[in-house]
Amino acid sequence: xxxxxxxxxxxxxxxxxxxxxxxxxxxxxxxxxxxxxxxxxxxxxxxxxxxxxxxxxxxxxxxxxxxxxxxxxxxxxxxxxxxxxxxxxxxxxxxxxxxxxxxxxxxxxxxxxxxxxxxxxxxxxxxxxxxxxxxxxxxxxxxxxxxxxxxxxxxxxxxxxxxxxxxxxxxxxxxxxxxxxxxxxxxxxxxxxxxxxxxxxxxxxxxxxxxxxxxxxxxxxxxxxxxxxxxxxxxxxxxxxxxxxxxxxxxxxxxxxxxxxxxxxxxxxxxxxxxxxxxxxxxxxxxxxxxxxxxxxxxxxxxxxxxxxxxxxxxxxxxxxxxxxxxxxxxxxxxxxxxxxxxxxxx
Amino acid sequence: xxxxxxxxxxxxxxxxxxxxxxxxxxxxxxxxxxxxxxxxxxxxxxxxxxxxxxxxxxxxxxxxxxxxxxxxxxxxxxxxxxxxxxxxxxxxxxxxxxxxxxxxxxxxxxxxxxxxxxxxxxxxxxxxxxxxxxxxxxxxxxxxxxxxxxxxxxxxxxxxxxxxxxxxxxxxxxxxxxxxxxxxxxxxxxxxxxxxxxxxxxxxxxxxxxxxxxxxxxxxxxxxxxxxxxxxxxxxxxxxxxxxxxxxxxxxxxxxxxxxxxxxxxxxxxxxxxxxxxxxxxxxxxxxxxxxxxxxxxxxxxxxxxxxxxxxxxxxxxxxxxxxxxxxxxxxxxxx
Numbered sequence: 001x002x003x004x005x006x007x008x009x010x011x012x013x014x015x016x017x018x019x020x021x022x023x024x025x026x027x028x029x030x031x032x033x034x035x036x037x038x039x040x041x042x043x044x045x046x047x048x049x050x051x052x053x054x055x056x057x058x059x060x061x062x063x064x065x066x067x068x069x070x071x072x073x074x075x076x077x078x079x080x081x082x083x084x085x086x087x088x089x090x091x092x093x094x095x096x097x098x099x100x101x102x103x104x105x106x107x108x109x110x111x112x113x114x115x116x117x118x119x120x121x122x123x124x125x126x127x128x129x130x131x132x133x134x135x136x137x138x139x140x141x142x143x144x145x146x147x148x149x150x151x152x153x154x155x156x157x158x159x160x161x162x163x164x165x166x167x168x169x170x171x172x173x174x175x176x177x178x179x180x181x182x183x184x185x186x187x188x189x190x191x192x193x194x195x196x197x198x199x200x201x202x203x204x205x206x207x208x209x210x211x212x213x214x215x216x217x218x219x220x221x222x223x224x225x226x227x228x229x230x231x232x233x234x235x236x237x238x239x240x241x242x243x244x245x246x247x248x249x250x251x252x253x254x255x256x257x258x259x260x261x262x263x264x265x266x267x268x269x270x271x272x273x274x275x276x277x278x279x280x281x282x283x284x285x286x287x288x289x290x291x292x293x294x295x296x297x298x299x300x301x302x303x304x305x306x307x308x309x310x311x312x313x314x315x316x317x318x319x320x321x322x323x324x325x326x327x328x329x330x331x332x333x334x335x336x337x338x339x340x341x342x343x344x345x346x347x
Numbered sequence: 348x349x350x351x352x353x354x355x356x357x358x359x360x361x362x363x364x365x366x367x368x369x370x371x372x373x374x375x376x377x378x379x380x381x382x383x384x385x386x387x388x389x390x391x392x393x394x395x396x397x398x399x400x401x402x403x404x405x406x407x408x409x410x411x412x413x414x415x416x417x418x419x420x421x422x423x424x425x426x427x428x429x430x431x432x433x434x435x436x437x438x439x440x441x442x443x444x445x446x447x448x449x450x451x452x453x454x455x456x457x458x459x460x461x462x463x464x465x466x467x468x469x470x471x472x473x474x475x476x477x478x479x480x481x482x483x484x485x486x487x488x489x490x491x492x493x494x495x496x497x498x499x500x501x502x503x504x505x506x507x508x509x510x511x512x513x514x515x516x517x518x519x520x521x522x523x524x525x526x527x528x529x530x531x532x533x534x535x536x537x538x539x540x541x542x543x544x545x546x547x548x549x550x551x552x553x554x555x556x557x558x559x560x561x562x563x564x565x566x567x568x569x570x571x572x573x574x575x576x577x578x579x580x581x582x583x584x585x586x587x588x589x590x591x592x593x594x595x596x597x598x599x600x601x602x603x604x605x606x607x608x609x610x611x612x613x614x615x616x617x618x619x620x621x622x623x624x625x626x627x628x629x630x631x632x633x634x635x636x637x638x639x640x641x642x643x644x645x646x647x648x649x650x651x652x653x654x655x656x657x658x659x660x661x662x663x664x665x666x667x668x669x670x671x672x673x674x675x676x677x678x679x680x681x682x683x
Contacts, residue, residue, distance in 0.1 A: 049570040053468070059457050060464030063544075064473065066537060067480045070487075070495065131378055134371035148375045150666075151382040157590075157661040158385075159598020161631050162654045166385050168641060169392060169651070205378070235367035263488030265601040266631075270638050298490045298601075305494050307605040313498055320491045331486050335479070 078321025081314040087322070091276045091300065106319050108277045109300040112193075113262055113326065115289070116272075116296055119197030120204055120261040125254060127201065128208025133238055135209070136216040156206035164270040167199035171271075180291055181281040191273040192281070193290045199267050204257025208250065215249025216242055251337045259330040262323070265298040272299065297323040386662075389655050395645070396652035399432035404652070409435035413611030417637065421646045430645040436653070438613040442627035445614065446528050446603065447596040450535035455589050457536070458543035459578065465544070466551045467573050478548070485541035493602035496534045501525040501606055504624060513621055521626055526608030529623035534606060535599060539592040546591070550584030551577050583672045590668030594661055597631070604632035630657055 045053075089105025131148065139145040171179060172190035180192035219242060227237040243250075273279070273293025280288035295303070300319045304310035396404070403409040416434050423431035465474055465481075505525030514523045554577045562572040578585075608626025611633075616622050628636070630653045640646040 045568055045570070049568060049574075052574060053570050056460045056464045056468055059460035060469055060473070060477075063457075063461045063464075063481070063540075064477060067477070067484055067541075070484065070537075071480065073495065073499070074491070127374065127378060130371050130374040134368075134375045138368050138371060144372075144376070144379075148379050151379045153665045153669075154386075154662050155382055157594040157598075157665045159594075159600065159631050159657050159661065161598060161600040161634050162389070162657050162661075163385075165634060165638070165641070165650065165654050166389055169388055202381075233361050233364045235364045238367075259486050263486070263490070265488065265490045266635060269601075269635065298488055301490045301494055302601060302605075305490075305605060306497050307493070316494055316498075320494050323488060324491060327486050327488065328483060331479075331483055335482075 074317075074321060074324055077317040078324070081318040082321050083318075086318065091295075104315075106297065106300060106315075106322060109295050109297045109319060110322065111278060112268075112272070112294040112296040113298070113323070115193055115294075116197055116200060116268070117258050117262045119193060119290070120200030121254060121258050123198060123201035124204035124208055124257055125250075128205045128253070128257075129212050129243070129250060131205070132209045132212035132216065133243070136213045137234070137238055137242070152206050152209050155202055156210075159266075160203060160264050161266040161270075163199050163202055164267040167195060167267070167271050171195045171198075189273070191271050191293055193272065193292065193294060196267055196271040197290075199271060200261045200264065203260050203264060203267075204254070207257040207260065208253040211249045211253025211256070212246060215246030218249075219245050248337060248340060252334055255330055255334045255337065259327055259334075262296075262326055262330070263298060265302055268296045268299040269302065272296065274299070274303075276300065276303070297326070386658060389651055389658055392648055393652035393655040394648075395430075396432055396434055396649045397655075400434055403435050405437065405440065406435070407437045407441070409437060411435040413438045417611070417633075417646070417649070420649055421637075421640050421643055423643070423645050427644070432645055432649070434649050434652070436630070436656075438611045439628060439630050439633055439653070440656070441613055442528060442607070442611075443597065443629035443631070445627070446532045446535060446607070446629055447593060449532040450539060450596050451589060451593050453532075454536045454540040454543055454592060455585070458540050458547055458588065459585060461540070462544050462547035462551055463573055463578070465548050466577075467569065481541045481544050481548075484537075485545055487538075489538060489599060489602040490605075492534050492538050493605035496530060496602060496606040500530050500534060501527075504530055509624055513624075517618075517621065517625075521610065521612050522608070523621065523624055523626075524608075525624070526606060526626050527624040528607050528614055528627035529625075531603045531607040531627070531629075534602060535596050538599070538602065539595050542595065543585075543588040543592050546584055546588035547581060550581035554580045583675045586668055586671050586675060590664055594664055597657060597660055597664070599629075600631035600635045603629055604635045607632060609636050 086105035087110065088107050090107055091109065092104030131152070135145055135148060168190055170176065172188050174188055176190070176195075177188045179194045179198075180189045223241060223245070224237055227241045228234075232240070272295065274295070275293045276295050278289055278292060278294040280292040282288045282291060297319050301316045301323065302308050304312045304316040304319065306313070310316075411433070413434070413436060420431050420434065423429065465477060469477065502525060504527065509523050509525065517523060551573075558576050558580060559572050562576045567575070607628055609628050609632065610626040611628050612626050614622055614625035614627050618625065634650050634653055637646070637650060641650065
């Protein structure tokens with residue numbers, strides 16, 4: 001195996017080249033050595049090292065196997081049971097299926113997922129961005145800032161099922177009757193798209209706060225100083241310079257939050273009323289739907305799995321496949337956003 | 348007030364700017380108040396359940412069958428003076444700890460080794476495919492894992508791994524039909540490992556290349572350079588990943604309620620192999636399973652007590668993780 005020293009130049013020259021282009025000696029091998037040249041290893045591979053290397057390979061290959069089998073299994077099952085017509089049909093219950101033979105579709109769950117995701121994101125976005133801007137650009141008094149920070153961290157760690165029953169506790173109070181509807185006795189039902197959306201936004205807020213803060217902090221101080229030097233005050237600097245520059249971070253955080261909202265089940269089961277079709281409340285077209293109950297793909301999968309009442313695995317597989325496609329699309333969006341050319345100063 | 352120009356937090360001030368600061372500050376305060384309100388109201392609602400049981404609520408030696416107690420609470424008379432509150436939640440807490448700890452320990456080891464594989468040893472082709480797939484797996488909703496678990500893994504355990512003699516041996520005590528804490532922990536491991544791998548891979552990549560080069564220049568082999576320098580420098584991130592994974596595992600309700608059998612049974616390690624296939628039910632899954640009973644006041648208060656325990660553990664977890672990270676950061680210089 002030849003070294004660069006044999007080709008040209010002095011020792012120092014070859015050393016520098018080796019540091020910069022470590023693959024020169026073995027151009028045909030893949031870059032697995034990452035600059036660590038095997039022939040320079042003085043410490044021999046002890047038994048522990050060999051076991052460690054073997055374990056790393058084992059774990060990596062096992063990971064490939066598990067990941068591959070999950071993806072392929074869902075793909076096969078999904079394509080097996082999914083029919084395109086069913087995407088535009090309303091769901092029916094199992095008893096209807098047994099009587100009439102129609103399997104029903106998943107139009108309402110898909111609509112429910114889209115409505116809930118949009119609603120949760122719309123609520124979470126201003127709150128998350130506002131909090132992040134305050135934390136990173138103002139943050140005075142410091143004690144309050146630290147309290148807000150730890151509060152956001154606590155929400156990030158709170159199980160969604162706890163958020164769900166907290167939502168039930170709050171929104172069944174009489175004062176929040178306008179968000180859902182009242183039963184005959186005057187008791188507030190406390191379950192609707194609006195309520196589920198509000199609680200869902202709490203899942204997304206920590207992600208948006210984190211991503212926005214990171215983006216704001218990566219903008220160097222001289223960008224702010226340049227804006228101040230042009231006579232802009234702080235809030236216009238934030239609005240015109242800092243927020244546009246951190247668009248990428250905000251978008252990444254928001255999309256991650258959307259994925260989490262679309263995938264959450266606990267809040268949907270407890271706060272969306274558990275009707276398989278959209279049941280608007282009151283006459284107003286859009287507001288009525290938001291105040292009404294419905295289902296999402298996650299609750300549809302849960303209810304049609306053997307754990308729920310439906311026990312129709314083929315429906316569950318098909319809906320899970322649709323849900324997986326939505327999640328993959330969101331993942332793909334995050335990838336696209338983070339691969340975009342960032343603004344010249346932001347990293 | 349004039350402040351020194353050039354600091355990140357300074358800048359020209361005027362009326363509209365001050366108004367904006369107040370507005371944004373008020374928004375942050377609302378968020379804070381909401382969180383404080385959540386903790387307060389959940390505890391306020393849960394309080395009767397704790398006060399009526401005292402230490403027995405948490406005690407491993409209190410005895411009693413959690414499921415029977417839940418039924419008794421659900422059927423308690425309508426008169427508030429005669430509400431039944433007796434709840435010895437140890438089997439549920441035990442199941443939560445058992446499943447979470449098993450999954451987190453396995454997946455921490457697995458995630459660190461897999462991240463090392465991805466960063467250092469994997470051929471370029473495998474790495475290119477594996478990284479997006481890992482990120483995808485981290486984003487798959489838990490209900491899909493639950494579906495695979497209940498329709499494939501549980502069935503497989505029931506049909507092929509559990510002998511009829513084993514089922515007969517505990518016939519009167521618990522049903523061994525594949526629904527078990529072992530399956531729950533297994534699927535939970537698969538669920539949280541990708542989350543951890545994504546964080547650990549980022550951390551291993553962000554270790555300054557000079558550190559590794561330094562160790563290589565001393566003649567250390569590839570594995571040891573990675574293990575003693577990169578992994579050690581990435582310790583804060585590994586802790587952060589473990590904390591995040593533990594939070595997800597603690598709060599996982601839907602998937603575990605689907606595959607763990609929904610029985611308030613306490614798996615016993617002295618049962619040998621059967622131990623792993625005994626049913627159980629963690630706290631979060633208990634809330635999901637019993638959500639219909641929330642209209643019964645004492646029952647709801649008991650469920651909120653479960654939620655309060657989860658809330659406190661999540662808060663302790665995030666502060667504990669923060670503390671450990673700060674301690675470790677002192678030794679690594681790495682801004683992770």
